[in-house]
Amino acid sequence: MEKIALFPGSFDPFTKGHEDILLRGLKIFDQIIIAIGYNTAKHKRYFDVDTMVAYIEKTYKDKPEISVKIYNELTAEFAKKHNANYLLRGLRNTTDFEYENSIAELNKNQNPELETVFLITTPIYAHISSSIIREVHRYGGDVTDYLPYSIKE
Numbered sequence: 001m002e003k004i005a006l007f008p009g010s011f012d013p014f015t016k017g018h019e020d021i022l023l024r025g026l027k028i029f030d031q032i033i034i035a036i037g038y039n040t041a042k043h044k045r046y047f048d049v050d051t052m053v054a055y056i057e058k059t060y061k062d063k064p065e066i067s068v069k070i071y072n073e074l075t076a077e078f079a080k081k082h083n084a085n086y087l088l089r090g091l092r093n094t095t096d097f098e099y100e101n102s103i104a105e106l107n108k109n110q111n112p113e114l115e116t117v118f119l120i121t122t123p124i125y126a127h128i129s130s131s132i133i134r135e136v137h138r139y140g141g142d143v144t145d146y147l148p149y150s151i152k153e
Ligand code: ADP
Pocket: 008, 009, 010, 011, 012, 015, 016, 017, 018, 020, 021, 088, 089, 090, 091, 092, 096, 120, 121, 122, 125, 126, 127, 128, 129, 130
């Protein structure tokens, strides 16, 4: 049976840190669905969600085992709909651990079949966070080094 994982997150923006987790995840899973959680009414994104989908699709156009989707429902439900029995998440530090620990528990309660698999970030990417990139970009800084694609202004 194919091992399908959902890689859920806000990805605002999708970074080289995310890419590290994604590509290493491909050694474990046959298919990875990058799932961008987006609620039009609630979240105010910095990077447009459809533009982010387009950047990600373009970046991995030669890897059919990677796909990207936007969702607006419980992660566990969305995973079930796509026959994904695994959630892939990255861990940078103990703060991530505390947070991830409770989300993993929550998701397992909603769907006992769902296992969360954590990969520890490769150290050179551990300092990268979407929120810092947004700050740098907001003030006109160059963020190219942190992203696996180049963004048009
Ligand atoms: P969320 O809003 O759910 O925290 P993010 O888009 O910020 O989503 O992150 C998605 C996943 O990627 C999370 O598991 C997060 O810990 C992980 N992640 C974020 N930045 C990095 C990084 N630099 N290296 C490895 N994993 C990361």
